[in-house]
Amino acid sequence: MSGILVFAEQREGKLKRSVLECLALARAVGAGAPVHAVLLGGGTASAALPAIASELGRHGASMVHLSDDASLAQPQAEGCVAQLAAACAAVGPELVLFSASAMGRDLAPRLAARLGAPFVSECLAFARSDGGYTARKAMYGGKVFANLEVAAADGGAPVVATIKPGAHSTSGAVEASGAPAAEDVTPLAVVATEVRARVTAVTQSGAAGVDLQEADIVVSGGRGLKGPEHFPLVEALAASLGAAVGASRAIVDAGWVPHHYQVGQTGVSVNPKLYIACGISGAIQHLAGMRSSGCIVAINKDPEAPIFKAADYGLVGDLFEILPLLTEEVRKVKESS
Amino acid sequence: MVKRGAGSGLFVLAVRTGAAIPCPESGQAVDSSAGDRSLGLNIAVLVKQVPSSEARIKVAADGRSIDPTDVEYVINPYDEYAIEAALQVKEKFGGEVVAIALGPQRVEEALRTCLALGADRAVSLRDSSFGDPALLERSSLARARVLAAAVRKLGSEVVFAGKVSIDEDNSATGVQVAELLGWPHVSVATRLEWVDAAHAKVSREIEGASEELEVALPALLTANKGLNEPRYPSLKGIMAAKKKPMDTWDAAALELDQAAVGAGAGRISIRSLEPPPARTAGQIWTGDAREMVTKVVAALKNDRKLI
Numbered sequence: 073m074s075g076i077l078v079f080a081e082q083r084e085g086k087l088k089r090s091v092l093e094c095l096a097l098a099r100a101v102g103a104g105a106p107v108h109a110v111l112l113g114g115g116t117a118s119a120a121l122p123a124i125a126s127e128l129g130r131h132g133a134s135m136v137h138l139s140d141d142a143s144l145a146q147p148q149a150e151g152c153v154a155q156l157a158a159a160c161a162a163v164g165p166e167l168v169l170f171s172a173s174a175m176g177r178d179l180a181p182r183l184a185a186r187l188g189a190p191f192v193s194e195c196l197a198f199a200r201s202d203g204g205y206t207a208r209k210a211m212y213g214g215k216v217f218a219n220l221e222v223a224a225a226d227g228g229a230p231v232v233a234t235i236k237p238g239a240h241s242t243s244g245a246v247e248a249s250g251a252p253a254a255e256d257v258t259p260l261a262v263v264a265t266e267v268r269a270r271v272t273a274v275t276q277s278g279a280a281g282v283d284l285q286e287a288d289i290v291v292s293g294g295r296g297l298k299g300p301e302h303f304p305l306v307e308a309l310a311a312s313l314g315a316a317v318g319a320s321r322a323i324v325d326a327g328w329v330p331h332h333y334q335v336g337q338t339g340v341s342v343n344p345k346l347y348i349a350c351g352i353s354g355a356i357q358h359l360a361g362m363r364s365s366g367c368i369v370a371i372n373k374d375p376e377a378p379i380f381k382a383a384d385y386g387l388v389g390d391l392f393e394i395l396p397l398l399t400e401e402v403r404k405v406k407e408s409s
Numbered sequence: 410m411v412k413r414g415a416g417s418g419l420f421v422l423a424v425r426t427g428a429a430i431p432c433p434e435s436g437q438a439v440d441s442s443a444g445d446r447s448l449g450l451n452i453a454v455l456v457k458q459v460p461s462s463e464a465r466i467k468v469a470a471d472g473r474s475i476d477p478t479d480v481e482y483v484i485n486p487y488d489e490y491a492i493e494a495a496l497q498v499k500e501k502f503g504g505e506v507v508a509i510a511l512g513p514q515r516v517e518e519a520l521r522t523c524l525a526l527g528a529d530r531a532v533s534l535r536d537s538s539f540g541d542p543a544l545l546e547r548s549s550l551a552r553a554r555v556l557a558a559a560v561r562k563l564g565s566e567v568v569f570a571g572k573v574s575i576d577e578d579n580s581a582t583g584v585q586v587a588e589l590l591g592w593p594h595v596s597v598a599t600r601l602e603w604v605d606a607a608h609a610k611v612s613r614e615i616e617g618a619s620e621e622l623e624v625a626l627p628a629l630l631t632a633n634k635g636l637n638e639p640r641y642p643s644l645k646g647i648m649a650a651k652k653k654p655m656d657t658w659d660a661a662a663l664e665l666d667q668a669a670v671g672a673g674a675g676r677i678s679i680r681s682l683e684p685p686p687a688r689t690a691g692q693i694w695t696g697d698a699r700e701m702v703t704k705v706v707a708a709l710k711n712d713r714k715l716i
Contacts, residue, residue: 218682277617346716357462384692388693405710
């Protein structure tokens with residue numbers, strides 16, 4: 073048993089940025105142990121796979137296990153898990169890392185169940201300890217943080233973990249750590265799998281905005297906007313900042329915006345560097361999902377709103393007046409810099 | 410109240426398609442009633458009881474668990490969409506909906522709610538019988554092994570679960586049940602359309618896009634918000650629920666032993682639980698909008714270097 077295996081998630085020939093975070097984490101945790109990347113794809117992504125393999129090598133993968141096959145053109149869970157299980161059988165890793173993305177969440181628990189492996193999810197921090205690993209994660213939507221201990225493989229199944237995007241910095245450059253930059257690509261034979269849940273199409277959502285979970289800045293709107301016709305005020309501020317757009321549960325339930333906008337315990341938990349809450353009072357389930365943000369700005373006309381207790385900067389006033397001014401000021405700053 | 414056997418007479422008998430997949434952890438007898446296709450689809454829904462999203466969560470004195478005092482336990486919000494999806498497929502093709510919950514005795518309240526909503530029967534899996542309840546709480550795989558054994562005993566053909574439980578936030582148990590059963594799964598379903606009683610078209614959300622899938626039963630689907638509009642229990646449903654069967658199954662009933670449930674999964678332990686880091690009091694401004702905007706932009710630009 074040796075080495076750490078990282079799932080190198082790609083979609084349509086583009087490597088997911090958070091994979092680089094997993095590679096950096098694998099190098100940090102592995103302390104010199106080989107880092108194996110598993111890269112799966114086919115169809116239109118085939119042409120991009122060699123370049124992705126090189127990128128993985130440059131970011132510290134000592135070996136890239138590549139399956140390029142038409143059957144893997146779409147991210148079928150059954151096919152991908154079969155490939156990952158085959159890679160685990162070949163490598164015998166002590167740890168398998170996934171990004172806590174839609175695909176990571178879909179594949180990692182299934183692989184863990186196949187291997188009989190302990191599974192830790194949504195890790196905000198992950199480190200080596202005396203007997204194995206420690207992991208930190210939010211529970212109850214961020215109302216509690218758990219420090220977990222996971223015993224090392226000891227000849228048994230590896231530990232399987234998903235890592236929250238943004239939880240580990242990619243800044244530890246390979247060159248600086250002295251890890252080999254040369255890629256070593258080995259083909260991973262395709263395991264014949266009966267695919268019974270078949271992806272037939274992938275359609276981009278209308279708003280091609282910034283992903284809420286990976287965004288450095290999030291601007292969210294709530295009931296203080298008074299109606300869906302005013303949500304563009306939030307979108308305009310977000311656009312000026314290059315931010316992702318979020319929403320409170322109240323306006324999602326009211327049907328103003330689709331549910332994937334929802335920030336909070338029953339939506340997406342976010343921890344951006346900057347969170348701007350516009351017309352959001354700050355219900356406990358909303359606060360749970362955003363209070364670990366680096367800096368919180370709250371705009372609300374009610375000075376008693378709970379959101380101000382979590383805010384670093386609070387603007388008590390009329391958001392219909394404040395938001396356009398703020399958008400304009402941000403634009404000026406961006407233009408002058 | 411759900412109409413019993415809606416659409417009866419039009420039941421599709423051939424439900425299982427494709428070859429049976431050998432299950433690595435199977436080997437257990439199936440409920441003798443399970444093979445009777447004249448009853449329509451054999452549907453199961455996995456339900457978890459969790460602290461309400463409005464609940465304040467405090468760490469208990471042991472520093473490793475939460476203090477249950479004054480915590481209101483409810484059906485996990487995403488499981489409500491799973492229950493609704495289960496009831497709708499029964500209304501379409503007929504059959505039986507069985508609600509399954511693993512946990513302490515209080516989960517029977519959640520199961521009674523499922524019966525009031527229209528589930529036909531319920532199975533309570535008392536956690537202490539399957540191993541250390543704390544292990545079953547923190548390890549999705551241990552939970553999945555128990556739940557998969559219950560599904561196998563029921564002979565279910567389609568299983569619904571929530572996409573995530575809002576307590577542990579693992580998004581794992583449902584997917585792991587599918588793996589242990591050797592079934593396909595579709596997670597985070599936001600749209601479900603039945604082609605016939607054995608095939609469905611499902612949409613799921615991924616970052617910035619949605620995926621369309623076709624899945625053949627037997628299969629497990631995990632439900633996201635937006636999949637449907639969960640119904641409320643009617644008074645008639647609540648009354649009827651009191652007479653519906655609720656079974657309690659222990660490890661012996663599922664032919665499981667505690668070592669098998671905890672294998673591998675038991676390597677995870679909670680060292681400590683902590684409240685979120687306290688936030689220092691911020692600067693709150695009132696008054697002229699333009700002045701406040703100037704102050705906040707200066708703070709974000711100069712002090713925080715965020716814009």
